[in-house]
Amino acid sequence: xxxxxxxxxxxxxxxxxxxxxxxxxxxxxxxxxxxxxxxxxxxxxxxxxxxxxxxxxxxxxxxxxxxxxxxxxxxxxxxxxxxxxxxxxxxxxxxxxxxxxxxxxxxxxxxxxxxxxxxxxxxxxxxxxxxxxxxxxxxxxxxxxxxxxxxxxxxxxxxxxxxxxxxxxxxxxxxxxxxxxxxxxxxxxxxxxxxxxxxxxxxxxxxxxxxxxxxxxxxxxxxxxxxxxxxxxxxxxxxxxxxxxxxxxxxxxxxxxxxxxxxxxxxxxxxxxxxxxxxxxxxxxxxxxxxxxxxxxxxxxxxxxxxxxxxxxxxxxxxxxxxxxxxxxxxxxxxxxxxxxxxxxxxxxxxxxxxxxxxxxxxxxxxxxxxxxxxxxxxxxxxxxxxxxxxxxxxxxxxxxxxxxxxxxxxxxxxxxxxxxxxxxxxxxxxxxxxxxxxxxxxxxxxxxxxxxxxxxxxxxxxxxxxxxxxxxxxxxxxxxxxxxxxxxxxxxxxxxxxxxxxxxxxxxxxxxxxxxxxxxxxxxxxxxxxxxxxxxxxxxxxxxxxxxxxxxxxxxxxxxxxxxxxxxxxxxxxxxxxxxxxxxxxxxxxxxxxxxxxxxxxxxxxxxxxxxxxxxxxxxxxxxxxxxxxxxxxxxxxxxxxxxxxxxxxxxxxxxxxxxxxxxxxxxxxxxxxxxxxxxxxxxxxxxxxxxxxxxxxxxxxxxxxxxxxxxx
Numbered sequence: 001x002x003x004x005x006x007x008x009x010x011x012x013x014x015x016x017x018x019x020x021x022x023x024x025x026x027x028x029x030x031x032x033x034x035x036x037x038x039x040x041x042x043x044x045x046x047x048x049x050x051x052x053x054x055x056x057x058x059x060x061x062x063x064x065x066x067x068x069x070x071x072x073x074x075x076x077x078x079x080x081x082x083x084x085x086x087x088x089x090x091x092x093x094x095x096x097x098x099x100x101x102x103x104x105x106x107x108x109x110x111x112x113x114x115x116x117x118x119x120x121x122x123x124x125x126x127x128x129x130x131x132x133x134x135x136x137x138x139x140x141x142x143x144x145x146x147x148x149x150x151x152x153x154x155x156x157x158x159x160x161x162x163x164x165x166x167x168x169x170x171x172x173x174x175x176x177x178x179x180x181x182x183x184x185x186x187x188x189x190x191x192x193x194x195x196x197x198x199x200x201x202x203x204x205x206x207x208x209x210x211x212x213x214x215x216x217x218x219x220x221x222x223x224x225x226x227x228x229x230x231x232x233x234x235x236x237x238x239x240x241x242x243x244x245x246x247x248x249x250x251x252x253x254x255x256x257x258x259x260x261x262x263x264x265x266x267x268x269x270x271x272x273x274x275x276x277x278x279x280x281x282x283x284x285x286x287x288x289x290x291x292x293x294x295x296x297x298x299x300x301x302x303x304x305x306x307x308x309x310x311x312x313x314x315x316x317x318x319x320x321x322x323x324x325x326x327x328x329x330x331x332x333x334x335x336x337x338x339x340x341x342x343x344x345x346x347x348x349x350x351x352x353x354x355x356x357x358x359x360x361x362x363x364x365x366x367x368x369x370x371x372x373x374x375x376x377x378x379x380x381x382x383x384x385x386x387x388x389x390x391x392x393x394x395x396x397x398x399x400x401x402x403x404x405x406x407x408x409x410x411x412x413x414x415x416x417x418x419x420x421x422x423x424x425x426x427x428x429x430x431x432x433x434x435x436x437x438x439x440x441x442x443x444x445x446x447x448x449x450x451x452x453x454x455x456x457x458x459x460x461x462x463x464x465x466x467x468x469x470x471x472x473x474x475x476x477x478x479x480x481x482x483x484x485x486x487x488x489x490x491x492x493x494x495x496x497x498x499x500x501x502x503x504x505x506x507x508x509x510x511x512x513x514x515x516x517x518x519x520x521x522x523x524x525x526x527x528x529x530x531x532x533x534x535x536x537x538x539x540x541x542x543x544x545x546x547x548x549x550x551x552x553x554x555x556x557x558x559x560x561x562x563x564x565x566x567x568x569x570x571x572x573x574x575x576x577x578x579x580x581x582x583x584x585x586x587x588x589x590x591x592x593x594x595x596x597x598x599x600x601x602x603x604x605x606x607x608x609x610x611x612x613x614x615x616x617x618x619x620x621x622x623x624x625x626x627x628x629x630x631x632x633x634x635x636x637x638x639x640x641x642x643x644x645x646x647x648x649x650x651x652x653x654x655x656x657x658x659x660x661x662x663x664x665x666x667x668x669x670x671x672x673x674x675x676x677x678x679x680x681x682x683x684x685x686x687x688x689x690x691x692x693x694x695x696x697x698x699x700x701x702x703x704x705x706x707x708x709x710x711x712x713x714x
Contacts, residue, residue, distance in 0.1 A: 012484055014441070036184060040176040069093055069505070069559075074143075074173040074193035076407070077182055078355055080276040083437040083496045084425030086407040087179070088114070088509050090557075092172040094197075099610050103209070103217060103707055105166070106159045109192065110624060111606045113507075113555035113571040114176045114474045118685035120252035120699045121288065122240045122278030123160045125688070129176050129190035129552035131577045132515055132651040133598060135283060135686045138488075139177065139188040139447055145196055145272055147300045147516035150186050152373045152387075153345050157448025161278035162194075163296065165219040166234055167711070169208050170197040177511065178445030178490050180423035184369075184391045185448035186489055196272070199223035199230035203667075207236075209676075209709025214241040214250075217709070230261040244682070244701045251280040267305030274298050282321070288697070290343070294319040298541060312350040319343060327461075327470070328638035329525070329533050331692045335470040338460030345451075345646035353545040363400040371426075371452075377556050381475055389415040403431040413446075415453060418485050423445050435502070439509075447486040451544045453519055455479045468534050477540045482504045484544050489514040503561040510554035518546030525640055530640055533640065542642075551577035565612040573604040590632045590645070598630040601650075616663075621656035626656045631687040633698060638691065646687040653677040669712040680704035 075085040082089060083515040090112045102108050106125040110117040116133035118126040126137030133139070142149050142157035149155045172194050179187030203223040219236035226502040235256035242250045257274035275297040283286045300313040323337035353367035371389040393411035400406065426534055427441040441533065456479040463470025494509035519542055526537035552577025560568045608622040628650045635644035659672030676685075686699030 002502070008448040010659065014467060019441070026066070027109075028542065035436070040704055044468065052711055072173055075175055076190060076397070077353065077367075078363070080623075083431070083435075084429050086409075086429065086439070086441055087443075087492055088176040088439075088492065088511075089509075090174045090176065092174070094170050096590075097166055097169055098614075098661070099170075099657070100166075101619055101620070101622065101657040101676055102166070103211075103215065103674060103705075105162055105164075105169075105172075105674070106168075106193075108172065109174065111175070111571075111608065111622065112174050112693055113557050113604075113606070114553070114573050115174065115190070115574075116600065116604075118699065119702055120283045120686050121281050122160075122242055122700075123253075123278060123291070123698070124303040125159045125284045125614075126283075127157075127159055127190075129174075130511060130553060131575055131597070132189070132518065132549060133600065135491050138186075139488075140190045141187040142192045143183075145270070145300060146193075146302060146311055147298065147315070148183075149344070150187070151317070152347055152676055153317075153343065153375055153451045155186060155447070155452065155531045156368060157192075158278070158282070159254055160251060160280075161276065161296065163257060163276040163298075164194070164196065165207065165217070165234070165238075165255075166219060167205065167219050168196050168257070170195045177441075178224070178355065178423070178425070178443040178488055179493060180421075180445035181411050181425035181443060182395060182626060184393075184411060184413045184423070185389070185415070185421075185446060187486075188486065189446050196234070196259060197221075198259055198270075199225055199232040201225055201687045203714055205711065207711045209674075209707055212635070212705050213243055214239055215707055216240075217707075218504030230259075232259045234255075238412070242700055243673045243703050243705070251278075253278045253280075258697065267303055269339050270300075270302045271646070272300040288695075290322040292320040292322055299327040300499075303570065307355050309353045310351065312348075314346065314348045318344045325695075326691075327619045327640065328692055329640040331640060332533075333464060333638070333692075334467045334533065335463035337458065338379060338462070341377070341379045341458070343375065345373065345375045347374075348372045348388070352691050353363055357434070363397040365395040366393070371709040375451055375455075380455070382455065382461055385451055385455050387416055387451070389413065415448060418448055418483065419479075435498040439492075439496070441490075441492050443490050445488050445490070447519075449483040449485070449519060449542070453479065454481050467535065467620070471473055473535045473538070476651050478542075480541045480543060483519060483542060484517050486544070487516045489516070505559045506557070508554070508556040509537060511552070513551040515549040515551065517544040518549065519544055520546035523640060524703070525642075539700065547579050547583060548581040549577050551575055551597075553577075564615070567608075567610040569606070571606050574602060575600070576602060590630065590643070600633070601626040601629055602628040606708065616661040618661070619656070619658045621654065623652065623654050625652045626650065631686050633689055635689065644689065646689070648684060651683040651685065654679060664712075667712060667714040669710065671710050672708075674707040674709065676707070677703060 004714040043623045065354055069091045070082050071079055072082045072085055072091060073079050075087040075089050092108055106117050106127055109115050109127055114130050116128045116137060120126060120135055126133060126135050128137050128139050174189040179191035184190055193492045197686040201222050205238040216239045221234040224231045238253040248401045253276060255276035257635055259273040262269045278294055280289050281290050288679050296317050298313060298315040302311040310712040319481050323341055324555055327334045348371060349371040351367060351369035357366045358364055369391050373387040375385040391413045395409040398406045399660040407427040411423045423444050425443040427439060429439045431437050434498040456473045460470045489509060490513050492509060497506045505508060522541060522543045522545055524539045528532040528534050555571060555573040557571035579591055579595060582593045605625040608621040612618045629648045631646050632643040634641035655676045655678060657672060657674045659670055661668055661670040680703050682701045682702055684699045688696055688698030691697055
């Protein structure tokens with residue numbers, strides 16, 4: 001970040017913190033109706049030390065902190081106790097977001113059991129769940145206030161370019177496992193549902209921080225409440241270098257957003273608008289591509305009245321991707337991509353959902369959505385693509401007595417490019433004691449091929465004099481319009497228990513996943529008698545040939561609030577994935593039939609603690625462990641090269657934070673430090689190779705990052 005911008009940032013902090021406006025220490029807003037309903041349903045054997053107190057307001061205060069984690073929405077599209085969720089789900093609360101060593105979203109997700117995070121580049125990270133999370137990370141769906149943020153052309157969410165600062169997030173619900181029964185395509189192995197903060201009172205908040213590797217973060221939030229209206233405006237800028245080389249253009253993201261909420265006699269309405277300008281280097285599964293002149297905007301409108309909810313949103317992305325990289329076969333330069341790939345894509349989606357109670361103990365949710373996706377680019381053939389999707393879903397819950405809840409769901413999805421799909425889900429949750437629940441579940445989900453998988457045929461590829469046919473080769477290859485959907489079938493068992501008056505939460509589970517029709521990029525390079533590439537007999541395209549895989553695993557998690565000021569957490573994940581088919585001649589043969597998938601760590605573990613001192617000091621620390629992996633990638637990073645094996649040793653790193661909040665009439669200020677990978681020992685989340693021209697292809701080497709920040713409220 002330029003020095004002038006840094007000075008401007010600190011001046012903004014100073015102006016805000018010295019303003020004489022009225023302010024109070026803001027607290028996360030709770031849904032009071034849901035809280036009261038949950039309290040009414042409590043049994044004395046759930047929380048013996050809470051239920052039965054004379055002072056009801058004291059009970060509400062003590063239980064509110066517990067409820068912030070215990071009430072979820074995303075797993076069933078209605079509010080319910082987390083113990084009765086039909087899916088394995090983890091909640092990241094506002095308290096956790098405020099008290100963390102993390103400076104971005106993917107760092108928070110790394111601490112969730114069964115979740116894989118791969119930091120590839122400053123502007124690009126891959127996130128997945130349970131198994132088969134590669135550098136692309138195309139088996140996860142992300143939502144912000146109910147709006148899917150996966151970019152349709154690539155089929156993935158750009159986690160580092162999410163148009164939100166951590167200061168804008170109220171809570172995150174992470175569904176671990178299939179989600180297509182409710183959310184359709186892309187909800188293959190996980191759904192990350194982000195809820196943003198809305199204005200709770202008039203005031204201003206500011207955040208400014210900077211640290212190593214040119215990591216700078218600035219965010220300003222202005223809230224105004226009047227009558228039934230709540231208005232929130234926020235905006236800021238993020239920058240970051242690469243971890244091991246100074247390059248200020250590794251990541252830069254300007255953003256501005258607005259949220260308007262209104263409560264009236266005709267229902268509740270929310271309008272959400274946002275615009276961001278992310279620039280940096282992205283990973284395209286084969287080579288880095290720098291974004292330039294990129295604009296990502298959206299508008300979202302939701303309205304809910306009684307039992308009916310409707311939403312409509314539109315997302316627009318217009319970007320230039322600077323390729324211009326050479327194409328190598330071993331150390332032989334064959335040609336290069338065009339210097340610029342400009343494209344524009346937009347998504348229009350409308351959804352309606354009805355929540356009914358047909359008879360006693362039964363809850364029925366029915367809905368549907370229509371989505372239109374458009375893609376245009378003069379650097380691709382075809383230059384214009386239109387896709388239409390229709391989805392219809394039913395979700396039904398039947399309570400049998402007070403201890404047994406049955407859940408069934410089915411969704412039908414049609415799109416104009418691939419076959420239609422049915423995604424079923426069944427679950428049974430049994431409360432076998434007052435505060436312990438057992439869950440049995442089955443589900444199927446799918447991932448629709450992205451437009452990049454099916455319709456990418458680059459124009460403008462220029463071959464060297466020895467390979468004049470290279471341009472035609474790319475037009476005839478790469479995307480594959482005949483791709484089928486990827487699928488996953490899941491069987492799982494889960495346990496959740498509450499102990500010590502609800503302060504100790506224990507969760508455990510096991511899953512068995514069957515991955516079928518996975519999509520991979522296949523290169524079949526034929527060579528002449530002289531060892532030169534023969535493009536006339538070669539082929540290169542996406543296929544449903546990623547090898548059939550089964551995966552067996554599980555996790556255990558404990559969260560113990562020793563007292564209100566001390567929180568401890570630990571989780572451990574194990575999985576064993578193995579191939580059930582032999583590799584084809586065109587596959588990168590990292591393992592044979594029956595052998596373990598070597599490029600995912602078999603063991604993951606996290607340990608955290610947080611302590612809140614009465615005087616305003618808060619400290620916390622954590623550790624993350626992942627076992628070793630063996631990966632393959634094109635040798636020398638060449639586009640047409642054969643596989644090379646790369647070994648990554650086990651990684652263990654420690655992080656921590658310390659912050660001090662001081663009441664300053666009429667508001668508060670807070671100063672803190674966040675430290676990621678305290679020891680600074682470098683590690684890679686994804687493999688890397690050196691191209692013949694000296695450019696490193698793959699994941700960057702991650703080191704230490706110290707980050708100082710100041711924030712305040714008036």
